[in-house]
Amino acid sequence: MLQLKRNDLLIGFTISVLLSIFVNFALLMRKYEFETGNPGMGIQPPDRTMYYLLIWFFVFSFILFIVNSLMYKLGDKLFRRKEYKRVLVVCVTCISIAYGMFHLSPVLYTAIVVEWIPNSFMTEHLLVFLTVMLSSILIRLLGSKQQMKLEYEQLKTEKLQNSYNALMGQINPHFFFNSLNEFIISRNAIKDIDLWFGSRLSVNLTLPVPERIIISKTKTPIFKKWILREEE
Structure with missing residues (x-):
């Protein structure tokens, strides 16, 4: 019609x-x-x-x-x-x-x-x-x-989304982690970790980044397990 x-x-x-x-x-x-x-x-x-x-x-x-x-x-x-x-x-x-x-x-x-x-x-x-x-x-x-x-x-x-998905598929999750604001973090690049508002985490890197890297509340437990696994 x-x-x-x-x-x-x-x-x-x-x-x-x-x-x-x-x-x-x-x-x-x-x-x-x-x-x-x-x-x-x-x-x-x-x-x-x-x-x-x-x-x-x-x-x-x-x-x-x-x-x-x-x-x-x-x-x-x-x-x-x-x-x-x-x-x-x-x-x-x-x-x-x-x-x-x-x-x-x-x-x-x-x-x-x-x-x-x-x-x-x-x-x-x-x-x-x-x-x-x-x-x-x-x-x-x-x-x-x-x-x-x-x-x-x-x-x-x-x-861009397909390229990102393909890249994420090739990354070994044992060595990299995807943050809240889509930064792919390497364990070797982490300098220290601070508590952030709302039960979130702020990750400081050894390299300069354009914005603060935040781990969301839902991803915090997964991030902690990832850190502990890396330290084993």
């Missing part, structure tokens, strides 16, 4: 709000001029017209964004490793929906708003369509880059 993450919906909502305000900016400014008593050239737009256009372009861009995201996920399931087919599915679907909504807009406008007959707003629809398509591509590119970075860090961590 195709689902969108909450983050995707939030991004789509934000983009849709900004686009709706942007394409209706001239209408909003004209309304503001009439409200402040400084009318310029043109007719004062009715409130119902302004509210309708704000809501319509928000819905138009939000639907395009959602369809774009869902169709890309569907294309990813149907055409793995075939990017051009995924893009083709997204483009055909979005163009079809945008074309249908563009022709639906005058019908809804006539049914809701009767005071003022506007133009078809073809330029505004085209601008919104292109902006949604390009922003969706940009978001996917950034998401892919972030995913690749996370996968690289995960592989790097796994490689």
Whole structure:
């Protein structure tokens, strides 16, 4: 089942709000001029017209964004490793929906708003369509880059862990001990041992180390047995 993450919906909502305000900016400014008593050239737009256009372009861009995201996920399931087919599915679907909504807009406008007959707003629809398509591509590119970075860090961590496990497998536990903060201690390098907070031990070495070597409370009995065995 195709689902969108909450983050995707939030991004789509934000983009849709900004686009709706942007394409209706001239209408909003004209309304503001009439409200402040400084009318310029043109007719004062009715409130119902302004509210309708704000809501319509928000819905138009939000639907395009959602369809774009869902169709890309569907294309990813149907055409793995075939990017051009995924893009083709997204483009055909979005163009079809945008074309249908563009022709639906005058019908809804006539049914809701009767005071003022506007133009078809073809330029505004085209601008919104292109902006949604390009922003969706940009978001996917950034998401892919972030995913690749996370996968690289995960592989790097796994490689280090595998190397560490392989090294630990080759070390003879009779001569070495693994401390709390992952120091591998040699018996010959131990200078002395001090009691530490929480029933832990602090190990001082003959060599300088970047931080204090602590033996945890759970490992303390094992460490003591290891020391006594070494002294036998």
